[in-house]
Amino acid sequence: MATVQGVSGKQYVRGxxxxxxxxxxYATSTHKIDHDMNPALVIQPKDKNDIKLALKYAKENNIAVAIRTGGHQYSGASSTGGKNIQLDLERTFQGPDDRMVFSKDGETLVRISVSWPLGAFNAWLTKRGLFLPHGQCTEVRLGGHVQTGGYGQLGRSFGLFGDHVRIVEMIDHNxxxxxxxxxxxxxxxFAILGGSPGNFGIITHLTLKVHRDRDHVGSRGLKALYWYNPKVLKRLVDILVKMSDDPGFPPNYDLCVSVLSSSFKLFDLWPELDGQMREDHPEVYGENGMPLGWPRTIIVYAQWVPLKDGDICDxxxxxxxxxxxxxxxVExxxxxxxxxxxxxxxVREFEYPYVKRAYTTNSTNLQGQGWSEWVTKRIDAIVxxxxxRCWLSAQLQAYGGKQSRFHINKDNGTSYSWRDTTMVAVLDCFHNKDAETTAIDWERGNDQEGIGPQGKFSQEDRRVLWGSYGDFNLDSVWDKYYETEEKYNRLKEVRKRMDPDGLFTPNTFCVKRAESPGRASL
Incomplete structure (x- = not known):
């Protein structure tokens, strides 16, 4: 394939x-999926003009364009195959004018580009005493993160990253x-913030409402480490379930329980851990003072924040x-x-292919359903x-409660789904090439026992775009990602308007375009 004339950024031809x-x-070697993600041309635009030239070329040559900012879409949907182009915005907008703080109408706002990674963005906000809810992966870029919600540790107390968007700047198909x-x-x-990412245009910048430290003085948090033990895990999950099942639980608290198999690079997660563990647990270290390989662990993330005057931490x-x-x-x-x-x-938990699962439920009776015992046994079976030759990365997090900001923000103009969620359970099974069947069978068992009318976790299959897996034709499983046909049809109409020629249809993991008279649409 030829390169695009006039583009000043870098271009890479397949082969x-x-x-x-x-x-x-990120997910190049993920679980088996029946699609080819090998673009004919990768363009790393230097600026907006490069983007416009690429779109013009694609339109004239009947080529589709996939947009990626960080490449973390789990099923690879930020890429493409065939004769199509991938636009990689990972470094396009990282100049001094691509992030700024200002005030307007009584709100503190940040204008930021889609090219910034979460880690750098967080550090930049911290220097200014500002914060937002967001995810936990340092190299995830803001472009994909905002379109899929931006789930993270502050879900109950502040909602999603995408809930804070005030303005979206983008380049359309023309x-x-x-x-x-x-x-x-x-x-x-509505469609951009919760519809299929990258299928309505190319987002370049966002204006976000941010929160100020000085409005939440007294916040505190705990990151605690435990050696893996199923009895300990069951006790911790029981605490999480009790919190999740309680509709009146105060919104000030957030809690996540994680499980990591042996050999996880724990210092990458917890840099300050080294000195204390070297003193208290020398058995983890070799003669050269280097870790021998971390044993299996459980990590608890717990947080409290005052949301209004008079709030007191229990x-x-x-x-x-x-x-x-x-x-x-507690700090x-x-x-x-x-x-x-x-x-x-x-960047990622283990350097192996993996089988992805991200389950959600709206149950307020996980305790009665016996989920704590069940999920502990399922985790123990693989850990x-x-x-x-399988390695687990699990995250179990509470989102429930009538005062949870995750719930309250439901009707804020976005289309993020399943806002009645009480718990999210991420169970990612990494494996070497000889253990793929083991990983697939384990996840299939979780599906069969955990999801369905008699499911231990959820009575219906509820998926989120950031945790996509399995069927790659979104239109065939739309009801797993969107609650109602009315919502899905609304998204289809926007797709038809913003992508009439299929320019932003690089693969099948996208909301289908509503059909025009006499013409079927993907």
Missing amino acids: TEAHTTASWQ GNEISVTKDTDPDLF NSFFTQFDRDKLFGW HKAMSKLTGDWIFRN RPEAN
């Missing part, structure tokens, strides 16, 4: 070694630069995690600093036998 590197996705707000184009605003929320704890203590920190503590500093 070259440089193309292989440039087209790499190469026009437009600004979208909830007032100027409510349907497009310290028993934190003391219940003291038992069996190896490391960690009184500004929210901007706590949000940095929740970030994973490594305990170290010879199975």
